[in-house]
Amino acid sequence: xxxxxxxxxxxxxxxxxxxxxxxxxxxxxxxxxxxxxxxxxxxxxxxxxxxxxxxxxxxxxxxxxxxxxxxxxxxxxxxxxxxxxxxxxxxxxxxxxxxxxxxxxxxxxxxxxxxxxxxxxxxxxxxxxxxxxxxxxxxxxxxxxxxxxxxxxxxxxxxxxxxxxxxxxxxxxxxxxxxxxxxxxxxxxxxxxxxxxxxxxxxxxxxxxxxxxxxxxxxxxxxxxxxxx
Numbered sequence: 419x420x421x422x423x424x425x426x427x428x429x430x431x432x433x434x435x436x437x438x439x440x441x442x443x444x445x446x447x448x449x450x451x452x453x454x455x456x457x458x459x460x461x462x463x464x465x466x467x468x469x470x471x472x473x474x475x476x477x478x479x480x481x482x483x484x485x486x487x488x489x490x491x492x493x494x495x496x497x498x499x500x501x502x503x504x505x506x507x508x509x510x511x512x513x514x515x516x517x518x519x520x521x522x523x524x525x526x527x528x529x530x531x532x533x534x535x536x537x538x539x540x541x542x543x544x545x546x547x548x549x550x551x552x553x554x555x556x557x558x559x560x561x562x563x564x565x566x567x568x569x570x571x572x573x574x575x576x577x578x579x580x581x582x583x584x585x586x587x588x589x590x591x592x593x594x595x596x597x598x599x600x601x602x603x604x605x606x607x608x609x610x611x612x613x614x615x616x617x618x619x620x621x622x623x624x625x626x627x628x629x630x631x632x633x634x635x636x637x638x639x640x641x642x643x644x645x646x647x
Contacts, residue, residue, distance in 0.1 A: 421643040423531040423557075423582050424636075425575075425608070427593035428543055430616035432518050432633075433550060434511075439475065442507035443467070446481070449503030453496045457488065476539055514550055515615065517634040522555045524637045528644065533578050534559040535591070537568040537598070558582070569595070570602030579606070590643060592636065596624045611639060 429435030447455075447462045455462065465488065469480050477483075481500040485492045525532060532555055536543045540561040547553045558581045565573045579586055586607035593599025594616035603610050604625065612626035613633065628639050 420588070420646060421530070421590060421609075421640060422584055422588040423533060423590075424525055424640065425533045425535050425578050425589060425591045425603070426556075427591075427595070427599050427613075428534050428536040428546065429538060430594040430618060431515075431592060431599075431613045432552065433514055433546060434616070436618050438508055438511040438513075439470075441511040442504045445507030445510075446500040446504040449499035450496050453499035454493070455488075455496050476542055478542075512546065512549060514552075515633060517632060519552075521633045521636055522552070525640060526555065528637075528640065530640070531557045531582055531584075533557060533582065534561075535569070535574055535578050536561050538562065540564070569598035570605065572602065572606050575602055575606045575608060579608075590640070592633075595619070596621045596626070600624055600626045609643065611636060 426432060443463055443466050444459075447459050447466070450462065451457070451459065466480060466484055469483055470477060473480065473483065481497055482492055485497055522532065534543065534547065534556050536559075538561055540563045543559065543561045544553070547556070547559065558578065560574055560578055560581070562568065565577055567573045569575070575591070579589060582589065587609070590609040590611055591599060591603035592611045592613055593603075594613040596612065596617070600610045600612055610626040610628070612624035612629045614624070614629050614631050615633070630636060630639070
């Protein structure tokens with residue numbers, strides 16, 4: 419079979435999510451201190467990321483929990499300052515990696531179906547896609563609420579294949595996380611492309627079929643796979 423579809427992870431594959439998260443938290447900390455929080459910037463940032471490690475990087479109540487743990491209550495002035503600071507930081511740094519839009523256009527022109535497969539909650543994934551004006555590129559968007567399990571569990575990958583109505587060997591997965599994106603896809607028979615540029619774990623071995631340092635390298639791999647019968 420020839421290649422007919424490409425599945426993409428979203429965060430750290432199409433957009434630099436961790437940079438956005440870091441800058442947004444730093445902006446929130448600045449605003450909280452300005453509003454009266456008596457902590458150093460480094461300590462507040464460290465405590466917030468400890469909460470993310472414990473509760474999940476998508477936790478939408480991280481500032482509530484942070485203030486309750488640090489102050490014993492949610493001070494409305496500091497809480498509001500944190501939210502507004504975070505939003506300003508997010509809007510400034512939520513951007514695409516270089517060459518993403520051009521690459522997606524090239525793939526669509528080749529007649530390929532495109533899918534997002536993300537562990538993010540539905541609202542957050544769609545918010546990022548719409549803010550980045552990517553929503554029209556994708557035939558399907560699969561988020562945590564669609565399967566209630568996370569990669570590398572086979573369920574999200576099998577759901578993508580089912581929605582596409584294709585075989586695993588007609589699909590390729592592009593992602594930045596070897597243990598989740600690459601391993602999960604490979605376990606159901608999907609070819610894998612490791613987005614090396616987005617990996618924040620420093621993985622020495624990806625286990626992927628292909629590796630790319632820039633998303634603009636993807637069409638060359640796709641062309642080679644489409645040529646195979």
